[in-house]
């Protein structure tokens with residue numbers, strides 16, 4: 001298959017819409033101005049062909065002229081190497097982008113995702129496991145990120161793929177009011193999501209699933 005093809009689910013229930021991880025890839029592609037098209041894989045009946053592309057039966061994956069890549073972080077690094085709008089070409093800038101991309105995934109999101117899942121499933125605030133996740137995120141991670149974001153509009157200097165991952169992870173926390181005591185993080189999410197590329201990516205994902213509803217009706 002020639003060109004860039006991004007695969008996402010054919011449909012998802014309403015709650016995750018706007019947050020399905022293909023948005024990170026759409027966002028990057030829009031920032032870079034790279035042409036791409038969308039293909040779909042069934043959400044409800046995941047076939048071996050799906051697991052052959054994404055071993056956990058998740059989305060997204062990207063195909064670039066026959067090269068198939070899963071994991072949003074790996075896909076963004078691949079795209080970063082294609083466009084200096086996503087990752088600087090100098091050694092320092094590329095290295096800063098990579099370290100912040102991994103920090104977003106492996107230091108911030110590893111704390112934010114369990115917290116968000118607890119919020120999503122309505123865990124009571126006195127649940128001891130929730131309290132542990134709450135402290136992990138709000139004591140061990142966000143206060144430190146606040147200091148970085150107070151000094152820098154974007155993590156690696158210019159806007160990069162690291163900001164796509166970090167802002168997307170924080171956006172989910174913000175959805176559950178988790179950033180109310182973290183003004184720098186909240187302002188960063190607002191700054192990132194005001195970018196035309198995010199707006200387009202978000203609108204396109206919402207339209208994709210709305211069309212899927214219409215097709216199922």
Ligand SMILES: N[C@@H](CCC(=O)N[C@@H](CS)C(=O)NCC(=O)O)C(=O)O
Pocket residue numbers: 016019020021022057058059060070071072073
């Ligand atoms: N680490 C993976 C996670 C992908 C992921 O969580 N995908 C979600 C969509 S937002 C999914 O496929 N969920 C369905 C499932 O886990 O069964 C990545 O970043 O690409």
